[in-house]
Amino acid sequence: MTTTKPRPTGSSGSADDADATYEHHLTADEQKWIDKKKYAWIFSIVPAAIPLIIWGVAEWMKAIDAPVFFAHASWFLGPIAVFILIPIGDFVLGRDGENAPEEFVPQLEETKYYRIVSYLYFPVMLASLILCCWQWKYGGMEWYDKLGLAWSMGMTSGIGIVAAHELGHKKTGFERWLAKIVLAVPAYGHFYVEHNKGHHVKVATPEDPVSSRMGENAYTYLLRSIPRQIPRAWNVEKTRLARSKKGQFNLDNDVWNAWLITIVLWVALVIGFGIGILPYMVIQAVIGIALLEFVNYLEHYGLLRQKLEDGRYERCSPEHSWNSDNLTTNIFLYQLQRHSDHHANPTRRYQSLRSDVFAPELPAGYATMIAAAAMPPVWFAIMDRRLMQYYNYDIERANLHPSKAAKLRKKWNRVAAKQQQTVKAG
Structure with a gap:
């Protein structure tokens, strides 16, 4: 069996490479290919259950009469899992490197199992959120225990935005509305519009506030990027609705209706558990948003689409996204690290995303690189030379x-x- 498919353009390729094709002969192994990661995707739901897991750990600590320090520390297991356990998993399991043959992609896309796995993030996340609110209200926790639980819930919310990102790119109304509901937890509903219709259009250009620039540290990036994303999303919807002669506050405005879902959810939780939960809800939202935006920071750092003679930017290609193909992080983040293929095929489902050999490569997984970005001198020492070498x-x-x-x-x-x-x- 043979197939002809486009060859991506890399930094070392010519402009004609984008239109070039090559013949690929399927090997015997490819003809009988199976997804070895199929049942590992269940673990992508684990981040949604972080508060549930650490509540169980805390209760176990009480049952065995563990030292009080460990009982208090258990509420901080969320960031420990994300920034210590996942990088250890990346180190132990190493790179993934396996791509599904293109002939199997339609089959992967239509297999409902993968969709169900991504849908399950929401009910588990909601259960975690309700547990957190109950603990903040009735758990008899010290303020620092509540802070640890809020921080852990922030990990769930931040990775929840990744799950919403996966769903928000899809064409079905159910998946898009589910994405908005997930985004309501960290109060980041405008991301649904901003990412799809803003970032994907202007990625890797100076006009994109979400594409970080060489020499810009993560903290100045956050201060520059986050405030600019909301008006861009609103203006996109305002322009779209104006074409149909609808006002900007129409419920068809996907920014407005996403914010309304946030308001309904947060008000319901405050009514149910009291105003005392509000500071911790804000903390988990801020941490979740920061986690996402640190990921945004590292995904396109310093990469630039060149301008053509007609003033337009060249087409987005694999060379305009930093990739990382560490297996453990891929499983927990719905293969978001295969970012070049995502920009080339935004509606492609996570299980079908491919690792592109033409894309620039991060030296480690996302969690490790977030830790590096949190220390700007370390980040610049690692990434500026890597960018220049590329x-x-x-x-x-x-x-x-x-x-x-x-x-x-x-x-x-x-x-x-x-x-x-x-x-x-x-």
């Missing part, structure tokens, strides 16, 4: 932070000159 030390190919551009040009032009001297000498 662009063959041509600083003009990168998306530069305007206030750092002159300094970056001076530094990397000097490095490029040294590289050229080394090549000539060799």
Whole structure:
């Protein structure tokens, strides 16, 4: 069996590569290919259950009369799981590297099992949220225990945005509304519009507030990016509705109706459990949003689509997203790390996303890279050189932070000159 399919454009390819094709002969193994990760996807629901799990751990600690320190520390197991256990899993299990042959993608896309797995995130997440509210109200917890539980719920909310991201790209109304409901927990409903109709259009350009720039640290990125995403999403919907002669506050406005779901959910929880839960609801939302935005920060750092002669940007290709193909993180984040294929095929379901050899590669999984981004000098030391190596030390190919551009040009032009001297000498 053979198949002809497009070859992606990489940093080392020519412009004609995008239209080139190659013949691929399916091997015997490919002809009988099965998804080895099929039942591992059940573990993608585990982040939704983080508060439920740590509540169980806390109760067990009480039952065995564990030292009080461990009982209090158990409420902070959410961030420990995300930033310690998952990176350990990445180290132990290593890279994934397996792609489904394209001939099997339609079969994968239509298998309902994968959809059910992604749908299950919401009811488990909702159960976790209700448990948190009950614990904050009736659990007799110290304030720092409540803070730990809020932080852990924030991990669930942040990864919940990834689950909503998976559903929000799909064409069915049920999946899109489910995405909005999930986004209501961290109060980030505008993401549904902003990501799909804003970020995906302007990705890897200076016009995109979600694409981080070389020399920009994660904290200034958050302060720049988050405030600009809301008006962009609103304006997208305002423009869309105006074409149908509808007002911007119409319930068809996908930003407005997503915010209304948030209001209904939060008001219902406050009525049910009291105003005392509100500070912890805000904390979990802030942490969940920060987790998502740190991921956004690292996904396109410094990468730039070049402008064509007609003033438009070149088509988005694999070279405009940083990929990471660590197996453990892939399972827990619905293969979000295969980000290049996601931008090339936004409606493709998570189980079908492919690892692209032409995309630039992060040195570690997302959780590890978030930790690096939290320490800007560490991030710059790792990523600036990696970015320049990918662009063959041509600083003009990168998306530069305007206030750092002159300094970056001076530094990397000097490095490029040294590289050229080394090549000539060799």
